Amino acid sequence: MDFNLPNEHRMIRDTVRDFCDEEIEPIAQEIEDEHRFPQEVFDELAKLDLMGVPVPEEYGGAGGDYLMYALVAEELGRVSGSIGLSYVAHTSLATMPIVKFGTEAQKERWAKPLASGEYLGSxxxxxxxxxxxxxxxxxxxxxxxxxxxxxxxxxxxxxxxxxxxxxxxxxxxxxxxxxxxxxxxxxxxxxxxxxxxxxxxxxxxxxxxxxxxxxxxxxxxxxxxxxxxxEGWEQTKKTLNGGRISIAALSTGLAQGAFEAARHYSKEREQFGQPISKFDAIRNKIVDMDRKIERARLLTHKSATMYDDGEDVTRISSLAKLDASEVSREVAEDAVQVHGGYGYTEDFSPQRFYRDAKLMEIGEGTSEIQHLVIGRELGL
Missing domain, CATH: 2.40.110.10 (Butyryl-CoA Dehydrogenase, subunit A, domain 2)
Structure with a gap:
């Protein structure tokens, strides 16, 4: 997961990972059951200066790039799809268009409170x-x-x-x-x-x-x-390029969370006198999960890096979103299967990842629309 990451990016990712493990993972199922928006989590993310990661410092942000933002989104998705979704919608859809298309007065009045986490955007x-x-x-x-x-x-x-x-x-x-x-x-x-x-x-x-x-x-x-x-539609198309990277990162995180749950369970759960990870059928599933996630992550990081370099990312962001969203659903489904009957219960996380992952194939342009976009970019 550290492939080619600059030290600063790795440090931010590790900070978010620790926060997720300590503060979000313990309440992830609870807030889902209660249908409760966890404002307190976003208040803490604001204190960590994470609510405007790709926003320039003069507008209240952290002055990071899109790759750094994608790493944060992935880590949030690894423990809570809900928190990850609200986070990426706030950042890429509600804040960045003001930064990119707004006047100085609009950035001062509207982007600053969004990027500092004073409130969320929509x-x-x-x-x-x-x-x-x-x-x-x-x-x-x-x-x-x-x-x-x-x-x-x-x-x-x-x-x-x-x-x-x-x-x-x-x-x-x-x-x-x-x-x-x-x-x-x-x-x-x-x-x-x-x-x-x-x-x-x-x-x-x-x-x-x-x-x-x-x-x-x-x-x-x-x-x-x-x-x-x-100019609204041109703004929308440019915004969705960044939005697709957001969903790709969030999808990769969901898949990673499901994979980690399945790997851990397979090593602990014993059947016929040995851990189920020793059986070919289970081991092969987990190996395939790992392969798919690394592919999705590489596509996502490539998209974010190209975005940061100012390149046209229409095709690559659609590829990343299409692949990662389908990977998240496939991996989560396999994680449920690895858990067997327990995977169908709310005592284990794969069922939550499975339900959350389905939206990734719908939001920010369905998988069918991504095929359309990629086909146009290929001249088809």
Whole structure:
């Protein structure tokens, strides 16, 4: 796991790993059972200066790079998919677009509190009817004097009910297609007409809130427009490149956690007078888990490094997200199988990793969409 990692990155990873083992792993199943967002964990991550890892120091962040951020996301996913999901949504979707596309005033007002961990952020793209065709949106923002008036509904929005700011995609020029979409910064506390109408109960990841939100004549001043009018879709595509790396890292972490549980159990559990790890069927499963995880990790690290170098990562980030998300589900499923009947109980972690892993193949673009993106990049 240390392949080619700079010392600083290794130190950060080890710090996060210790924190995860001591503070998160003991409550991981409890918060999932209670469907409770663990604000106290994020407060501690803020104290460790981890809530804005790739954000420049002048905007409240740690001044790290995307590889360092991916290492943090992986370690969080290794013990709690829920905490990892809320963390990556906060960082890559809610904070980095402000850093990349915002004015100096917006960075000062909105990026700083996000990166310092004063509160979490959220990003609202998907709508009830849009699904994989995220550009097909009904949410609108109309200019009225020196304000924008936002109306519509967003669906499956991570962190919306615990966020201090939400980046909202809305149509500002109907009929203009991709060029008619813009991005706005909404303050859930101060902006009247913003309402979280549903917090979904899910197959997994229930300590990370997934919400439906309604905008009913939400008025925001002109300075809440992120970038220029009509730039929202280009911003989205660039944001999703980083988002796919986030999910790849989180998926790798989920797989690593499931693998560690299975390896440990296989060495402790005895059948027919010997540890089950001595049987070919079990040993081969665990070896294959290790192989898959290393492949996913290498793709993820390559994507993050290319991103840091300013290269186009559309293809490689899609490859990493596609591979790592499928690996996380496959490894978690095999971890359940290694545990046998115990793997189906909540006393052991593989069932949680298995349920959490499934979303990795859906969120930030389904596996089917990743095939589409990669095919286009290959000229197919």
């Amino acid at each position: 990003w609202a793209l998907t709508e009830p009817g849009s699904g994989s065709d995220a550009s097909d949106m009904d949410t609108t923002a109309e200019k009225d004097g020196d304000e924008w008036v936002i109306n519509g509904t967003k669906q499956f929005i991570t962190n919306a009910n615990v966020a201090g700011s939400v980046l909202v995609k809305a149509v500002t020029e109907p009929g203009a297609g991709y060029g008619g979409i813009s991005t706005f910064i909404v303050d859930p506390e101060e902006d009247d007409g913003f309402e979280v109408t549903t917090v979904w109960d899910k197959m997994g990841l229930n300590a990370s809130p997934t919400c439906e939100i309604q905008f009913d004549d939400v008025r925001v001043p002109e300075d809440r427009l992120l970038g220029e009018e009509g």
